[in-house]
Amino acid sequence: MTFVKIDGKKIEVGKIICLLRSYKAHAEEMGASITEKPEFFLKPRSAIVHDGEYIIIPPESNDVHHEVELAVIIGKAGKNIPTANAMEHVQGYAVLIDATARDIQARAKKAGKPWAVAKGFDTFAPISDGVLASKIPNPQNLEIWLKINGQYRQKSCTGMMIYTIQEIISHVSGIMSLEPGDIIATGTPDGVGPLVDGDVLEAGIEGIGTISVGVKKTQ
């Protein structure tokens, strides 16, 4: 079972929907423009790993980056969900690291190819234990951070996100039905960068949790 824990209870993970360019400062560091509606891609659930495990840099890439993100875990199914009801569909929140083979992604962007390979390797979605949504009255005013070997690399606030969680849920559910266990990774703030063999990552979101994972290069 591919799971995320919320308040100690295991929830089976469904699809993982990942937003891009949802923080202005990250869009700028990537030289990308902001879109009116949230843009997203899918990451396979086989990419999930947990606290104490490893991101494995695959032989296909020499430039795997970290992206720390607020993960919204869906608890109630819905299609065409209006923004006014969107939060009823949220069961909880967790911290997700959207590991990205930046070199493969750059080639895919240039060639107009999908990002499935760049984003989809096994171990490319470390996720923390989550908390119930009822414990987080305002998920968009929380400090979000990532450290490598004890040094801050990303430090921002979920309040800097361009879209509200309600807008994201409403938009995504207009395209694909949301189901219990689906995860929406809401995009990363600025400060993304490469990982190397032996690194130790810690990431956290105020009030939600933390996760620590190692980094190994496939020999």
Ligand code: MG
């Ligand atoms: Mg991302």
